[in-house]
Amino acid sequence: MGAHTTKHTAVIGAGVLGAAIGYSLARGGSRVLILDTGQPACGATGDAFAWIGLSASAADLEQAALRRFASAELDRLAEELTLPFTLTRRGALSWSDARGNPDAELVIDSELRADIRVLSAEGCAAREPNLRTPPRAAVLAETDGSVDPVALTRSLLSGALALGAEFVPDTRVHELVVTDGRVTGVRTASGTVTVDEVVVAAGAGTTALLRSAGVHVPVVASPCILLRLRTVAPLINGIVSGPDWELRQADESTLLAAEDYLDDSTENGPDAVAARALATIRREIRGAEEATLESVRVGLRPIPEDGRPVLGRTGTPGLSVAVAHAGIALAAGIGTLLARELLEGIESDLLTTFRPSRFAEKVPAPRP
Structure with missing residues (x-):
């Protein structure tokens, strides 16, 4: 390699964001080390609805x-x-109340109007013929789709490894190493690893890791419920999102449903929510009468305190962060843009409003 020195970057987190960033960095020529407390996609990524x-x-x-x-x-x-990973673009049908209010002007990106239609009840029935009670109106986003988040993460990691990246699973990063005001490595139970850059993409663990370097990015772990149902045949064509459900057909015999987490009581805990959701689906979806509940999982979505993604360099040299709700939908773009920023110094306007500097004035006092 001659006298050329390749930047060595550690990415903390092997969910979809960490995997996307690691792949893009490796593709750009960086030496990449990806670390995770568990296995790939073992956190929020694995429990994502992935719209x-x-x-x-x-x-x-x-x-x-x-x-x-x-x-x-x-x-x-x-x-x-x-x-390969499963990416489908079969569209999404959405409405916001029982009568079918599309809220069209609130949710349509002006640059996507050519791909958006408001359907009547008849149009909804034609689009999703197994809806027993179609809404009177709904938005059809024709380019929306879904992806298998675990397969996507593994594909990204496989691509990164093929480009020379190293992946170390089942390894908790206890803290970031700061030398003369710059992050210079990570400390694990196995010892300290020295690198040129660190990217924290650790989901709900982001806040604690950044705090070890004196950086404040408040992230809330927001629980949600993902149901996996077994069906005898496909029941819906695309994503269906109404006030009582959010559904997508993951494969020929698997229906996914996303539900709000209420509490851990007997009346409103995940199992109770799942039972009510199954009853609703059996009642409202033609052909779902024999659907069975295969699994109920509670995932912890990492959501920044103000609800907006936090992306890019922090005020501490050598340290960047990537945390976002809807991380599945954003991961591929975030990986590309952060790699350009770290390797080429190209800052994208697409990230301007999502910089971690917006929390700079809220840094808590250093630990004693």
Whole structure:
């Protein structure tokens, strides 16, 4: 390699964000070390509904441009990565109340209007013929879709490894190493690893890790419920999102349902929520009468305190962060943009409003 020195970057977290960043860094020529407390996609990624939403699922239009870029990057990855993952774009039908209020003006990104239609009850019935009671109106986002988040993560990691990256699972990073005001490595139970850059993509563990370097990024672990149902045949065509459910057909015999987490009581705990959801699905979806509940999982979504992604360099040299709700939809774009920033110094306008510097004035006092 001659006199050329390749930047050595540690990525903490092997969920979809960490895997995407690690792959893009390796693709750009960096030596990459990816560490995770468990196995790939073992946290929030594995429990994600994985809606690749450009419009109706993105009430915060501030993210619209980033979502469009990330969606295009995901399509590119589907062609580029060797290990296949399931990406489908069958559209999403959404309405916001029992009568069928599409809230069209609130959720449609103006640059996507050509891909958005408001359907009547008849149109909804034609689109999803197994809906027993179609809404009177709903938004159809024709380019929305879904992905297998675990397969995507493994594909990204496989691609990174093929490019020379190293992945160390089942290894907890206890703290970041700071030398003369710069992050210079990570400390694990096995010892200290010295690197040139660290990217924290540790989901709900992000806040604690950044705090060890004096950086404050508040992230809340928000629980949600993912149900996996077994069906005898496919029941819906695309994503269906109404006030009582959020459904997608993961494969020919698997229906996924996302539900809100209420509490851990007998009346409202995950099992009770799952039982009520199953009853509703059996009642409202034609052909679901024999559907059975295969699993009930509670995932902890990492959501920044203000609800917006936190992306890019922190105020501490050598340290960057990536944490976002809707991380599945944004991961491919975030990986590409952060790699450009770290390796080429190119800062994207798409990340301007999501910088961690917005929390700079809220840094807590150092630990005694």
